[in-house]
Amino acid sequence: MSEKSKKPQEIIQTIDYKPPRKKWMDPAVEFRKGTFNYSASVDKLKYLDLPFPRKWQPTEDDWQLPDNWQEIIHKGFKDRLNKYRSFRVFMDICVRCGACADKCHYFIGSGDPKNMPVLRAELLRSVYRNDFTAAGKIFGTLAGGRKLTVDVLKEWFYYFFQCTECRRCSVFCPYGIDTAEITMMGRELLNLVGLNIDWICTPAANCFRTGNHLGIQPHGFKDSIDFAVDELEELTGVRVNAPINKKGAEILFVAPSADYFASPHYYTLLGYLALFHEIGLDYTWSSYASEGGNFGLFHSYETMKRLNSKIYMEAKRLGVKWVLGGECGHMWRVIHQYMDTLNGPADFLEEPVSPITGTKFENAKSTKMVHIMEFTSDLIKHNKIKLDPSRNDHWKVTFHDSCNPARAMGLIEEPRFVINHACNHFFEMPENTIKEQTFCCGSGAGLGTDENMEIRLRGGLPRANAVKYVHDKNDVNILLCICAIDKATLPPLLEYWVPEVDVGGIHEMVGNALVMKGENERATDLRGTPYPGKEGSENV
Amino acid sequence: MYDAGKIIIGLIIFLIIITFPVWYNIAMGKATYIPQLEYPVDAEQCVADSAYIRASHMDLLNTWRDKVVREGERVYHTPDGRRFEMSLSNTCMKCHNKKEEFCDRCHNYLAVDPYCWDCHIEPKELVP
Amino acid sequence: MNIVLSLLAVIILLLLAFIGVDVAGWRYFFGVIMPMATIIVFILGMVYRVIKWARSPVPFRITTTCGQQKSLPWFKASNLENPYNIWGVLGRMFLEIFFFRSLFRNTKVGLKDGPRLVYGSTKWLWLGGLVFHWSFLIVFIRHFKFFAEPVPAWVLALQNLDGFFQIGLPIIYATDIALLAALTFLFLRRVADPKLRYISLAADYFPLFLLMGIAVTGVLMRYFTKVDIIGIKEMAMGWLSLSPTVPEGISSLFFMHLFLVCCLFIYFPFSKLLHMAGIFVSPTRNLANTNRIKRHVNPWDYPVKLHTYEEYEDEFREVMKAAEMPLEKE
Numbered sequence: 001m002s003e004k005s006k007k008p009q010e011i012i013q014t015i016d017y018k019p020p021r022k023k024w025m026d027p028a029v030e031f032r033k034g035t036f037n038y039s040a041s042v043d044k045l046k047y048l049d050l051p052f053p054r055k056w057q058p059t060e061d062d063w064q065l066p067d068n069w070q071e072i073i074h075k076g077f078k079d080r081l082n083k084y085r086s087f088r089v090f091m092d093i094c095v096r097c098g099a100c101a102d103k104c105h106y107f108i109g110s111g112d113p114k115n116m117p118v119l120r121a122e123l124l125r126s127v128y129r130n131d132f133t134a135a136g137k138i139f140g141t142l143a144g145g146r147k148l149t150v151d152v153l154k155e156w157f158y159y160f161f162q163c164t165e166c167r168r169c170s171v172f173c174p175y176g177i178d179t180a181e182i183t184m185m186g187r188e189l190l191n192l193v194g195l196n197i198d199w200i201c202t203p204a205a206n207c208f209r210t211g212n213h214l215g216i217q218p219h220g221f222k223d224s225i226d227f228a229v230d231e232l233e234e235l236t237g238v239r240v241n242a243p244i245n246k247k248g249a250e251i252l253f254v255a256p257s258a259d260y261f262a263s264p265h266y267y268t269l270l271g272y273l274a275l276f277h278e279i280g281l282d283y284t285w286s287s288y289a290s291e292g293g294n295f296g297l298f299h300s301y302e303t304m305k306r307l308n309s310k311i312y313m314e315a316k317r318l319g320v321k322w323v324l325g326g327e328c329g330h331m332w333r334v335i336h337q338y339m340d341t342l343n344g345p346a347d348f349l350e351e352p353v354s355p356i357t358g359t360k361f362e363n364a365k366s367t368k369m370v371h372i373m374e375f376t377s378d379l380i381k382h383n384k385i386k387l388d389p390s391r392n393d394h395w396k397v398t399f400h401d402s403c404n405p406a407r408a409m410g411l412i413e414e415p416r417f418v419i420n421h422a423c424n425h426f427f428e429m430p431e432n433t434i435k436e437q438t439f440c441c442g443s444g445a446g447l448g449t450d451e452n453m454e455i456r457l458r459g460g461l462p463r464a465n466a467v468k469y470v471h472d473k474n475d476v477n478i479l480l481c482i483c484a485i486d487k488a489t490l491p492p493l494l495e496y497w498v499p500e501v502d503v504g505g506i507h508e509m510v511g512n513a514l515v516m517k518g519e520n521e522r523a524t525d526l527r528g529t530p531y532p533g534k535e536g537s538e539n540v
Numbered sequence: 541m542y543d544a545g546k547i548i549i550g551l552i553i554f555l556i557i558i559t560f561p562v563w564y565n566i567a568m569g570k571a572t573y574i575p576q577l578e579y580p581v582d583a584e585q586c587v588a589d590s591a592y593i594r595a596s597h598m599d600l601l602n603t604w605r606d607k608v609v610r611e612g613e614r615v616y617h618t619p620d621g622r623r624f625e626m627s628l629s630n631t632c633m634k635c636h637n638k639k640e641e642f643c644d645r646c647h648n649y650l651a652v653d654p655y656c657w658d659c660h661i662e663p664k665e666l667v668p
Numbered sequence: 669m670n671i672v673l674s675l676l677a678v679i680i681l682l683l684l685a686f687i688g689v690d691v692a693g694w695r696y697f698f699g700v701i702m703p704m705a706t707i708i709v710f711i712l713g714m715v716y717r718v719i720k721w722a723r724s725p726v727p728f729r730i731t732t733t734c735g736q737q738k739s740l741p742w743f744k745a746s747n748l749e750n751p752y753n754i755w756g757v758l759g760r761m762f763l764e765i766f767f768f769r770s771l772f773r774n775t776k777v778g779l780k781d782g783p784r785l786v787y788g789s790t791k792w793l794w795l796g797g798l799v800f801h802w803s804f805l806i807v808f809i810r811h812f813k814f815f816a817e818p819v820p821a822w823v824l825a826l827q828n829l830d831g832f833f834q835i836g837l838p839i840i841y842a843t844d845i846a847l848l849a850a851l852t853f854l855f856l857r858r859v860a861d862p863k864l865r866y867i868s869l870a871a872d873y874f875p876l877f878l879l880m881g882i883a884v885t886g887v888l889m890r891y892f893t894k895v896d897i898i899g900i901k902e903m904a905m906g907w908l909s910l911s912p913t914v915p916e917g918i919s920s921l922f923f924m925h926l927f928l929v930c931c932l933f934i935y936f937p938f939s940k941l942l943h944m945a946g947i948f949v950s951p952t953r954n955l956a957n958t959n960r961i962k963r964h965v966n967p968w969d970y971p972v973k974l975h976t977y978e979e980y981e982d983e984f985r986e987v988m989k990a991a992e993m994p995l996e997k998e
Contacts (some may be wrong), residue, residue: 367959374740410749574908
């Protein structure tokens with residue numbers, strides 16, 4: 001991670017919100033180490049049947065584009081204008097009022113003017129005007145038109161893989177222009193000529209084959225779940241049951257794969273397992289649908305649909321009544337805004353009803369998939385679980401709204417409700433950085449890899465800075481989030497900007513606080529950290 | 541999803557609003573109406589030439605009002621040496637004694653709402 | 669460069685009208701042909717553009733939610749920021765269209781030493797935009813008096829409200845001042861903020877100058893030189909009743925005003941001014957967040973290559989068996 005060698009102060013000093021004198025219309029991108037992602041590997045592209053697999057890297061001059069690449073993109077552009085009203089309208093109506101300019105975390109952290117959402121969109125819009133509007137055809141540059149050249153295409157690649165589709169700009173836009181939509185179109189067009197990044201295509205290919213982004217095969221999946229069961233027993237003294245691929249279970253539970261393979265996600269997994277056991281939930285995991293997240297969302301409509309299809313197919317095969325989903329951000333964008341349309345109707349499932357409280361989840365009656373925050377807050381509301389928040393007293397917590405649950409669902413109060421019942425010390429970050437105005441972790445939409453670390457650290461600056469604020473003011477020492485990408489990418493971010501703050505999931509807090517029947521007195525929290533006064537009293 | 545119905549309704553509303561004057565004028569039947577004024581038949585020359593009066597009578601009356609009310613001056617000298625009492629009721633309305641057929645025709649046509657009659661009594665009450 | 673070119677374009681348009689009327693004497697062209705063509709181009713252009721949008725479907729329900737969703741009864745759902753029914757959508761759209769709700773949220777970021785990022789509320793763009801749009805709308809509606817006989821009472825009422833302060837003769841309309849002030853602000857803002865100057869195209873300055881030209885010529889006519897407004901109304905009524913005439917005595921200043929207005933409305937459907945219609949069809953704003961309640965259908969959805977459970981089990985049967993996982997086929 002040599003990109004991290006820059007000191008925070010050095011990064012800060014390079015941020016200048018004043019744009020250069022040069023006009024933006026002249027394309028110029030420098031692929032500097034730490035700011036871009038490597039190209040997708042040939043075998044993964046082949047596995048997914050994606051076009052023009054080849055070896056190339058962004059730093060090379062020749063990207064080995066197919067001969068008719070301009071024609072392919074022009075056709076693809078037209079096709080998408082005809083398929084997406086959003087795209088056509090957003091190409092037409094921007095007035096460049098600039099309200100979005102300083103809403104993007106990448107702009108705030110880099111000062112690069114083309115990270116202003118308006119210019120990110122203008123990258124496509126300039127070509128749109130040149131190719132598809134009368135004004136652009138007649139007046140050319142004067143009307144803001146640009147010819148699609150290799151340099152423009154390189155600019156697309158650079159900046160569309162420097163947008164996390166977080167939709168913060170769309171909250172402030174007077175017309176609701178959604179840069180995520182623009183970026184999705186831009187990435188689809190790039191894919192048409194074989195320009196993809198590995199951090200998206202490899203997880204997508206893995207997921208297509210093994211059912212999860214990490215490429216964990218069924219027995220490996222079972223191993224990790226079993227291991228978690230053992231570990232939970234060590235921590236609590238309670239042996240829980242975690243069925244996998246169990247036919248006839250009432251509920252299928254789908255979580256992001258990082259939950260059972262990465263840290264600190266893992267503690268959230270322990271939380272789920274403890275909770276489901278305690279309420280006696282008749283549920284099952286699935287190895288085939290062992291991924292809630294969907295890197296297809298960051299790639300294309302088709303890839304998203306291909307990966308997402310497994311959830312309903314598996315629910316049908318296992319004969320469950322409905323589906324419960326874990327803590328994940330973009331997963332919930334796909335489930336809430338796309339799944340029913342992509343792979344529904346889910347007429348083989350039943351309208352979700354909590355078997356514990358009898359609550360009907362009316363808001364999920366068509367998609368038939370419930371967010372675990374909705375599920376758990378319902379349990380708490382009906383006093384079906386006993387929580388001892390003092391077991392989280394060593395944590396002073398704040399909550400990071402993940403982009404998609406906040407801006408594509410409105411899941412805002414549910415997590416806060418759960419936190420408030422599971423923790424005694426909860427502090428909100430400043431209001432311009434939470435809820436619908438929340439800042440991205442800076443690494444979403446398939447950009448959470450080491451090779452672009454500098455841009456991640458820059459993009460994460462607004463979030464980290466807000467964390468620092470509550471850390472300084474309220475001694476906050478953990479940042480809770482309900483997103484697998486957050487849990488993976490916030491730790492290095494905070495280590496860089498606010499080293500004293502940890503990252504965790506809400507169900508980790510629930511697991512800590514959950515008073516289980518027949519449990520031993522907890523000597524440690526789910527992380528194995530001894531509670532004060534109990535150091536060394538138990539095996540850790 | 542196209543929501544064609546909603547868009548068509550929207551377009552129809554747009555068209556109704558934007559072409560509103562056309563329908564309105566057809567309904568009112570006065571599309572080709574041009575105000576015709578009734579000029580005094582037996583009057584002498586006006587205080588100024590008609591082009592000036594047509595465009596700027598409001599300025600003249602405004603000046604008169606100020607002179608009379610604020611400065612106590614009552615007599616107006618025309619450039620060609622004639623004298624008039626600076627008075628809407630006694631000078632102007634003496635000849636143009638039909639407010640409805642003279643003043644109001646143009647004022648109504650152009651939606652001008654002068655505040656002369658906020659203070660002055662409308663002449664029809666004077667004429668028996 | 670963009671600024672100079674746009675300004676130049678508006679000046680040329682003004683000169684065109686002046687020379688065309690005063691020197692060449694094309695009064696019929698500027699007084700009849702141009703305005704009637706404008707009406708047709710504007711209406712057909714707008715309809716064409718909207719229909720073009722309408723022909724592209726909304727495949728997914730991509731509402732941007734700016735408040736609490738409707739989930740469980742004890743969470744207070746925010747129908748205006750995150751609509752869950754038609755009333756919420758209508759309310760949200762109403763606030764967007766009439767009060768620029770989203771722009772009202774605007775913030776300004778600053779990087780202080782520390783480093784510390786600070787976010788301040790900034791309402792100037794919202795205010796400037798709101799003042800401009802409302803003034804323009806009121807001015808536009810006031811002009812109905814030239815297009816309707818008898819003048820409808822509500823136009824009169826609006827006009828009286830606009831001239832409420834009864835200052836000056838003719839009475840000064842508040843919107844005339846507000847319109848010019850707002851346009852000046854919107855222009856200065858583009859020039860003064862380096863970020864905005866950087867993103868601004870000629871297509872951003874041109875409509876501003878065009879509108880300024882219209883407002884200034886209008887103000888000149890009303891307050892400074894007099895024009896024969898009886899003749900003007902006669903002409904305007906002539907367009908609508910398809911019996912156009914050009915009365916004598918209308919000054920070239922009026923034709924300059926009229927020509928700029930024509931340019932504005934011809935330019936309208938082919939430019940960013942289309943946002944007037946666009947705001948109604950923006951899918952992130954005009955859809956209720958009922959995604960999981962009601963299925964949204966994608967009309968162009970097509971089957972894609974899937975990886976079925978059977979294929980998956982075929983590939984991994986041995987390891988699954990070894991791990992004692994349930995299988996469909998032994």
